[in-house]
Amino acid sequence: MKESISKSKNGAGIIIISLLAFGAILSKNKECLLIPAFIITLIFLFGILTRRSSWSKPYFTSKYNIFVAKIRHREEFDFPKHLLFEKLVEIMPEAGFKIRKANEDMGDIFATTSLTWFSWGENIYISLQEVNGKTTLDFCSACLFQFSSWGKNESNYDNFMDEFEKSLII
Amino acid sequence: MSLTELSQRLDISIVNLSILKQSKSKAIRFSTLEAICKVLDCQPGEILEYKNDS
Numbered sequence: 001m002k003e004s005i006s007k008s009k010n011g012a013g014i015i016i017i018s019l020l021a022f023g024a025i026l027s028k029n030k031e032c033l034l035i036p037a038f039i040i041t042l043i044f045l046f047g048i049l050t051r052r053s054s055w056s057k058p059y060f061t062s063k064y065n066i067f068v069a070k071i072r073h074r075e076e077f078d079f080p081k082h083l084l085f086e087k088l089v090e091i092m093p094e095a096g097f098k099i100r101k102a103n104e105d106m107g108d109i110f111a112t113t114s115l116t117w118f119s120w121g122e123n124i125y126i127s128l129q130e131v132n133g134k135t136t137l138d139f140c141s142a143c144l145f146q147f148s149s150w151g152k153n154e155s156n157y158d159n160f161m162d163e164f165e166k167s168l169i170i
Numbered sequence: 171m172s173l174t175e176l177s178q179r180l181d182i183s184i185v186n187l188s189i190l191k192q193s194k195s196k197a198i199r200f201s202t203l204e205a206i207c208k209v210l211d212c213q214p215g216e217i218l219e220y221k222n223d224s
Contacts, residue, residue: 079194086185168196170186 043120043145050123050144054101054110060123060142070142071153075161077137081107081130084137087167088126095163097124097156118150119143124160171210179209 050056060068077084085104092099097111107128115121125140139160141153173191177184182202189195203214210217 080192083185083188083192083194087189090183090185165196167186168189168194170182170190170195170198170202 046144054108054125056123057110057125061125061140067145067147068142069146069149069153070140071149071157073139073157075137075139077135078133079135080133081128081135084135085109085128087164088128088137091163091167092160094167095156095159097160113152113156116152119152120145122149122152122156124156176209180205 050060059065061070061072079087082104085102085107088109089099089102092109092111097113099109099111101110102108107130109124109126111124111126113119113122113124120143122141122143125138125142127138129136129138139157141149141156143149143153173184173187177187180187180202182205186195190198203218206217207214
């Protein structure tokens with residue numbers, strides 16, 4: 001069900017662009033729609049560049065970047081790092097995240113969420129650090145271009161934790 | 171029997187079996203317990219133990 005919801009939300013972006021393109025064709029004053037269409041195209045190009053690789057992590061996770069709405073959470077688990085890593089890789093798709101990169105040695109996972117009516121999508125950065133048999137998980141959900149995530153960042157974290165808790169019932 | 175072989179026979183991922191083995195799970199379904207007992211040919215009491223946390 002989550003996959004079908006994700007696919008329908010992906011269609012939101014296509015609908016927006018289609019409406020703009022259709023409006024530009026029908027409008028007598030085409031110039032007024034060209035600027036927002038250009039801006040949206042730039043946003044999509046920027047999104048494509050930043051959402052396929054983890055090189056943009058410092059930009060999105062920086063606390064000095066005020067142009068990107070983000071949340072961070074830190075949790076400690078009584079799990080070995082490698083076990084927690086494998087469990088997270090298992091549950092991320094169920095939580096609606098698409099894993100782009102996962103490095104077990106570094107304990108890093110980079111995932112993305114899809115476009116919705118309220119958000120251009122978010123980048124999810126997870127890092128794991130093991131100390132004395134316990135593992136600390138750092139979770140960061142960052143919007144692409146928004147000052148406010150409209151609660152999306154928070155719901156990403158809630159979904160993530162809910163799926164993790166559910167997965168511990170075996 | 172190795173964890174890998176048990177995982178294949180139970181159709182449960184190795185990760186979940188490791189979590190069970192290390193007592194990190196929050197709960198176990200009766201269906202899972204039944205499957206484990208069936209494969210290992212044992213009783214639940216032979217694989218479960220109560221420990222007082224205090």
